[in-house]
Amino acid sequence: MDLGQINPLLLLASLMVAATPILLAAIGEAVVEKSGVLNLGVEGMMITGAVVGFAIGVTTGAPSIGFVAAAVAGAALSMLFGVLVLYLKSNQVATGLGLTLFGLGLSALIGKPYEGIKAPTMAKWEIPLLSDIPVLGPIMFRHDPMVYVSLIIVALTWYVLTRTRAGLILRGVGENHNAAHALGYKVIRVRLMAIAFGGACAGMGGAYISLVRVPQWVEGMTAGAGWIALAIVVFASWRPWRVLLGAYLFGGISVLQLNLQAAGVPIPVEILAMSPYLITILVLVVISLRGNHGAPGSLGREFHATH
């Protein structure tokens, strides 16, 4: 064993890369759930974003266009869910699961011609001056643009949810849709917008896996990341900065356990391998023991407009 072989700078840098897909998906889902809708289709929207982002990125040669396309595709798929759940009043859990299955199948179909093709590389942004700071510079400021975009999205989400009227309305709709409706707010419209935002974020998260992290298209490549994102939303008690913390914690442990294995740390591999999941479960238990989960009051409940 030689812990000196683990370079903490590289570890932190790869932590940010490993965490970005789940961070994007989780922040989107947090907004959806804040509006009172539970969308279990995150995995399906991610994988669809992964394949569409990859396909468009390869075709145009520009990963940035791929990310935009992935966001559009994720949002489009989420609208299918939105219409079913909000207008046709279908069960949210079943519809969300259906969306995941649909997304997995659809992506496999779209992705067939793109198997074995290499992705265009995304240039890293070395932020001037900041990237030259010793120690911190290489960790924080030499990433691909999407890492920064994901952080900006978290900051904006926090600002909108807690500091603006729009955020107040969204939270109101999520806490008590009947009261919000009685006050004259358009519950369904607000929720549709939230669901579209969630879909767009999940799509970008998926595209980050296929365009940056892996980078190539492989069927089923999100491999459960959408479910982790869902857990992180609960872990974070629906708060944006805690979503960031949760995603980086999970990403960090996942990367750390691989590094510890490679360095030959004499901890049983099984324990290392399950540690990210174990810690997620532990934190969830601690949160639920405290009683106040912070879950939106109308989460998952069906809304019938009363006139």
Place this chain on the structure above:
Amino acid sequence: MRVLKSLLATAALATGLAGAAMAEDKTKVGFIYVGPVGDGGWTYEHDQGRKAVEAAFGDKVETVYVESVSESNAEGPITQMALSGADLIFTTSFGFMDATLAVAEKFPNVKFEHATGYKQSDNVSVYSARFYEGRAVQGHIAGKMTQSNIIGYIASFPIPEVIRGINSAYIHAKKVNPDVQFKIIWAYTWFDPAKEADAAKALIEQGADVILQHTDSTAPQAAAKEAGNVITFGQASDMGEYAPHPRVSSIIDNWGPYYVARTKAVMDGTWESVSTWDGIGAGMVGIGDISDAVPADVKAEAEALRDALASGEYHAFTGPLNKQDGTPWLAEGETASDYGDDGLAGMGFYVEGIEAEIPSN
């Protein structure tokens, strides 16, 4: 996730069955896959084998498959396939072993073939390829080409097949480079591109400049390509899209001839439960083209090693070899036996020199 996978599997099976109902006199051959057919590795090659069966028998045969079947939940899909009238079913992952035997007991008239396992019965054959012969060639090239003397190995599950591969690669790397060190990461998955990419990156960050993988996706190849000065080998499939660098060679599984022969045996009524374990010589293991990134002399040596393994003139596990704890395993000139205590089939130990522990399975 598991529930979802089996749901998916069932849905996929139902679709497969819908198109299958009309053909009664055809021989129906089923395949159970652990990953998607588009993984570019293990499952892809099994599916090539399935296509070879279709090509060989045309109208006389009908094939069905279910992909991405969970190893811990395989009985359902296998049972459904047997119920749907399959005459011969190939289950193509080690983890399907017990499920295959359990289902086979309920369907004595259906023939089963389980890949890489070791439990046989009257209607269950086992077949595997001597991938470790290919690992020997990889180890030789890796030992010659590494500059940092650190070779990274992405392992899947601690089962005999994977451990054999690590040992074989290590023995042959060590033979040509006494300073070589293996860093092993157990990914506990056959297929998870993001995790495989992370594992490859962790190994590269810790100084590895050769990555060997025993997982199924091409993600480690992409990670190595990005790093630039790292070489890799195609696993299960040629992964030629990453040639000539980082992928400098590959182990290619070639199941087609076996699948065709076994299907023929079912058609002729001559099928018997057998145990098949073929290597480079029989053509079940192929060594992919060694690219120009490898120096000519190393390439020539690797090809000579390949040919010696193919002809049987050299065995990949030839003594003197000790186990990791220093106890003697094979005496000078002695070769490992396939079965029995310390045999290759059930290999559960590292050879001397590897600094790591095998996780308990």
